[in-house]
Amino acid sequence: MSTLHTVNKSPFEKNSLDTCLLLIKNDSTVLLIEDGVAGALQNTTASQSIADAMSEGVKFAVLGEDLNARGLPADRVINGISVVDYAGFVQLAADHDNVQSWL
């Protein structure tokens, strides 16, 4: 069973991303949305835990519309995180067996 994990809280304010990464299986995907997109940028205090999960096989995506709203440049997203649009969000949901929303 593959699961799409959505994280909508900033990793610098809430521990949603930490808990998600502690409990996620390696065949799953994390999609960062809303304030969660802050974690997608390079050189932050959250970068290392994302890199570690990535090296274990977890896939990462970030919603481009939420990056744009916050003025966060897509070209400074961590290498390996794919920038998707709302259609990509729907596709990810359809491609996985279940969706876990870490609120």
Next chain:
Amino acid sequence: MSVTKKFTYINRKAPYGTVYALESLEVVLIGAAFEQEVQLVFVDDGVYQLTKGQDAAGIGMKSFSKTYAALGDYDVNQIYVCEQSLADRGLTIDDLQALTYEDEDDDWAEKSSMNLVNREQLSDLISNADVLLNF
């Protein structure tokens, strides 16, 4: 006789995900009409409020970031940004809007409202405030 107090607003939330940032900005603009001394502090995720190039059309919301540029016209020109909060988030001052004001005591010269502060300076700002408002 009116008494001038130092109003210090502490902003610690990212914009758009919650309504705190917009509410804070509205309160600051309303409060500016009362001719008090105003200081705005951006710390933790509050630093995201000032990023350049915000475009919220894609998430169906109104971008309010351009409104910050009007603060100088309301004599709100003491803006303090925590440098450690920027660094923790992979950001620098160059990622933020360059907010300015015109100094009436200096032939209306355009000057920067932006001040990078460290933890110690931030601590002093809070300690020296008459009124603290948190968002």
